Amino acid sequence: MSSGDVEAGLEDEQASPTVSDLFLTFLRVAISGFGGALPFARRELVERRKWLDPREFNDLLSICQLMPGPNIVNMSFCLGARFHGVLGAAAAFSGIIVVPCIIAILLAALYLRYGQVPEVSGTLRGVAAAAIGLFVGMGMKMAYVERRSPHILVFALLAFLGAGPLGFPLPMVILVLAPFSIAAAWRWSK
């Protein structure tokens, strides 16, 4: 693999993190990342720590988005493993996941106890309603970006209908639509 020399060339000007740096930095990203950790990840990894230059960050992000799995979690694996192999991946992944999981479970345990209190259930309904709005807004923005690519919009609509109102299982929706969607992108995307 030729990736080794690429990295060796970059090490002069870029910081190389230790295993505990990886853990602590991803922990910071995790607990500041409210409703999407990626902007915080960029600020930490590119601007503060300089582990990646902006172009490397974009390339890595596009892979993490293309591959299945939560994007920021994928990024923790990629960066951790790049710098310190399995140990680095474990450190970065623990940083991003452990504390948020503990907080979420504590909140959920409180919910089981106090979920019937009207103020609590009302708060949760309000939060869910707002979060659904974030999804709607995000989906519409993503669609708007593609306004000059009719094939993207057509397949987005088909995926929405299949996975949403029609209620087909997601594996079926993806397996049926993906070949045609990719073929269309092959034909019409530059």
Added chain:
Amino acid sequence: MMPRDPLLDLTLHVFFVSFLAIGGANAIIPELHRMAVESNGWMSDGTFADLFAIATMTPGPNVLLVTLIGWYVAGIPGAVLSTLVMCVPTGAAAYYMSRLSRKFQKARPRIAIQRGLAALTVGIVLASAFILMRSTAHDWVAYAITAAAAAVTIATKANPIVMIAAGAVVGALGFV
């Protein structure tokens, strides 16, 4: 008949579902809902929506909904296993792809796959919103909050936490 162990069912199902999370963990909400509410009856629609809200309120990656479903179904072992199974195989795959794809940055098949899957992601994110809306029994105040949050997301660069907090306040005051 022997009752099936939910921990095993959960683990296998999440493992399978994790590979469908193209574009992020939000993309599998329809499938998580099918798994937890429709197919196995592990929880009600209302509980699913509440766990979604709790995951949203917690800082961190949005994979936390999977953690909470695991916790609700099978306690701490369920939380740990479902989180690991959700994240580790796909994370490892992403790493190997990141090493490979330095060579394929501009390759046409890669662009076609990326664009083709991105199209599906757009639709699935909107489908997630649809399914969550259906499972929360939206009244008109909830629709208004949803519409306002969507409008702010589209029109401004405001931090999402502002909308979440506003929704929490309106809900806590008993309007939803």
